[in-house]
Amino acid sequence: MSTVDWKRSGDYEDIIYETAEGIAKITINRPERRNAFRPTTLFELQHAFNAARDDGDVGVIIFTGAGTEAFCSGGDQKIRGDDGYIGPDGVGRLNVLDLQVQIRRLPKPVVAMVAGYAVGGGHVLHVVCDLTIAADNAVFGQTGPKVGSFDGGYGAWLLAETVGLKKAREIWYLCRFYNAQEALDMGLVNTVVPLERLEEETVQWCREMLDKSPLALRMLKGAINAVSDGAAGMQQFAGDATLLYYMSEEAQEGRDAFKEKRRPDFSRFPRRP
Numbered sequence: 001m002s003t004v005d006w007k008r009s010g011d012y013e014d015i016i017y018e019t020a021e022g023i024a025k026i027t028i029n030r031p032e033r034r035n036a037f038r039p040t041t042l043f044e045l046q047h048a049f050n051a052a053r054d055d056g057d058v059g060v061i062i063f064t065g066a067g068t069e070a071f072c073s074g075g076d077q078k079i080r081g082d083d084g085y086i087g088p089d090g091v092g093r094l095n096v097l098d099l100q101v102q103i104r105r106l107p108k109p110v111v112a113m114v115a116g117y118a119v120g121g122g123h124v125l126h127v128v129c130d131l132t133i134a135a136d137n138a139v140f141g142q143t144g145p146k147v148g149s150f151d152g153g154y155g156a157w158l159l160a161e162t163v164g165l166k167k168a169r170e171i172w173y174l175c176r177f178y179n180a181q182e183a184l185d186m187g188l189v190n191t192v193v194p195l196e197r198l199e200e201e202t203v204q205w206c207r208e209m210l211d212k213s214p215l216a217l218r219m220l221k222g223a224i225n226a227v228s229d230g231a232a233g234m235q236q237f238a239g240d241a242t243l244l245y246y247m248s249e250e251a252q253e254g255r256d257a258f259k260e261k262r263r264p265d266f267s268r269f270p271r272r273p
């Protein structure tokens with residue numbers, strides 16, 4: 001049951017983009033294929049996540065799948081060619097990797113709202129989100145070694161960081177599926193709620209985050225991700241530090257002095273211990 005009056009926008013084929021109350025909701029809309037993604041889906045998702053990033057009214061993003069059967073079942077195996085997933089241009093792509101990086105770098109919390117299956121590349125997508133709210137019918141797992149695929153990036157080491165090395169190996173090597181309670185027990189999701197309360201609970205978590213300082217949340221996301229993203233994570237975090245510096249009078253004195261063709265006077269700014 002929806003507790004929000006969503007406003008739909010954008011002209012998409014495979015996804016739905018909606019906003020309300022400072023929340024953007026991005027939905028993979030291919031329920032007939034358990035929300036498997038193809039190149040078009042991923043290009044549209046990238047476009048929508050970018051729109052949510054740029055929209056100053058949006059503070060938090062929900063990522064979900066249409067219907068109650070699946071969040072996402074990974075790459076669409078029916079259009080998988082010999083070197084990736086084939087789009088309308090006939091080119092093979094693995095462009096889900098670009099989306100994973102985009103979600104990690106996006107300076108607003110992204111919440112995976114999972115009903116039904118989150119498996120294969122769809123499982124990796126919830127892993128890269130900041131939080132996961134699961135319905136009690138949710139099912140999690142990796143299938144790569146069964147269908148001739150693997151994710152050696154975030155899908156491997158971020159999963160290991162999330163649930164521990166032994167459990168991550170089990171998930172990948174055995175390709176078992178895990179129910180929502182098992183996922184909660186291993187720290188793979190934040191909470192489990194009855195399916196009919198999934199959106200209501202997810203929106204409540206979003207509202208609580210929207211009450212908080214956006215810059216503090218941005219810095220925390222950058223800080224938490226920097227540890228595991230190495231130089232790329234530090235680059236993101238350093239960019240956030242530069243943003244904060246730009247917003248200071250001290251940095252603005254340097255800019256203003258240049259524009260006014262005078263020597264900058266930084267003497268009034270403290271040298272803090």
Ligand SMILES: CC(C)(COP(=O)(O)OP(=O)(O)OC[C@H]1O[C@@H](n2cnc3c(N)ncnc32)[C@H](O)[C@@H]1OP(=O)(O)O)[C@@H](O)C(=O)NCCC(=O)NCCSC(=O)CCC(=O)c1ccccc1C(=O)O
Pocket residue numbers: 032033034036069070073074075076077078094095096097117119120121122124143144147149150151152155
């Ligand atoms: C998800 C299932 C367990 C659901 O089972 P069930 O509820 O019984 O429904 P079905 O009858 O099986 O499915 C209904 C309908 O949907 C079609 N379908 C389901 N999943 C897919 C899919 N992934 N691709 C294409 N079609 C799908 C299914 O065929 C049915 O349609 P029909 O017309 O009746 O045929 C179950 O469906 C299932 O196990 N699905 C497959 C899960 C899977 O193995 N996914 C692929 C994993 S590999 C991957 O995702 C690669 C991702 C990637 O791009 C990548 C690239 C580079 C590095 C890493 C990665 C990465 O792995 O992330």
